[in-house]
Amino acid sequence: GIRDIGVTGVQTCALPICYAARELSVNFNGSNTVITMNLKQLANIPADATLTPTIYAAAQLAGVDVYANVSSFTCLLTSGANNWTDQVYNQFWLQFALQTAAFNLLAGTGTKIPLTEIGMNALKNVLNQVLAQGVNNGFMTPGVWPVGATIFGNTQDLYRNVADAGYYTYSLPVSGLTQGQLQARTAPPIQIAALAAGAIHKVSILVNIAL
Numbered sequence: 001g002i003r004d005i006g007v008t009g010v011q012t013c014a015l016p017i018c019y020a021a022r023e024l025s026v027n028f029n030g031s032n033t034v035i036t037m038n039l040k041q042l043a044n045i046p047a048d049a050t051l052t053p054t055i056y057a058a059a060q061l062a063g064v065d066v067y068a069n070v071s072s073f074t075c076l077l078t079s080g081a082n083n084w085t086d087q088v089y090n091q092f093w094l095q096f097a098l099q100t101a102a103f104n105l106l107a108g109t110g111t112k113i114p115l116t117e118i119g120m121n122a123l124k125n126v127l128n129q130v131l132a133q134g135v136n137n138g139f140m141t142p143g144v145w146p147v148g149a150t151i152f153g154n155t156q157d158l159y160r161n162v163a164d165a166g167y168y169t170y171s172l173p174v175s176g177l178t179q180g181q182l183q184a185r186t187a188p189p190i191q192i193a194a195l196a197a198g199a200i201h202k203v204s205i206l207v208n209i210a211l
Contacts, residue, residue, distance in 0.1 A: 015067060018042040019076070023085055027137075028093050034138045036086050036199040037065065038078040047074040078201070087196065090139040094130070094194070101126040115185060117174055124169045124190060131167040131194060141197035142166040152191045161193075168193040 022040060027033045047069035059066050063082030105126045106113055113119040134140040145162045153170030161168035172188040
């Protein structure tokens with residue numbers, strides 16, 4: 001979240017509006033388009049003149065973003081104590097994009113998607129297209145699935161697919177459905193592992209000089 005400290009009148013409304021407008025302007029269909037709000041500037045918004053190191057430290061602990069003057073550079077200083085704003089927004093995009101892709105497949109097919117492995121593969125294929133776009137826009141990335149993260153399906157397939165593509169999709173075999181599930185036309189749940197790319201907000205630079 002963002003806290004508006006010491007700004008009054010019209011600007012009190014303008015700051016969160018500008019913040020939201022910048023974050024919500026992401027084109028998820030583009031390439032490397034997702035953003036972080038950290039160190040970003042907001043047009044025509046002055047820095048919080050009442051911000052002190054004590055208030056900033058408290059804001060960091062509380063998960064509050066502040067708009068500060070950093071050596072004459074006005075920018076947002078963000079906190080991940082309540083999760084990062086962009087991470088939450090990106091997850092909303094992924095959730096809705098996956099739902100839309102699955103719905104469009106079922107609704108846009110003139111005949112039907114059969115409750116077979118062929119049908120499940122069709123579902124997973126459209127979901128994989130969304131996940132691939134999540135990698136393309138920079139939200140997700142190929143990499144190492146973290147130790148302690150949820151494991152499902154074939155463990156080696158999960159590790160390999162996340163390492164190569166940044167995501168892994170899995171569904172239980174249709175043959176394992178009960179007669180009631182088959183008659184209700186309820187497909188097996190599809191599980192997805194997706195590796196977020198995160199963002200660089202801090203860095204330590206160590207210099208060793210020898211004569």
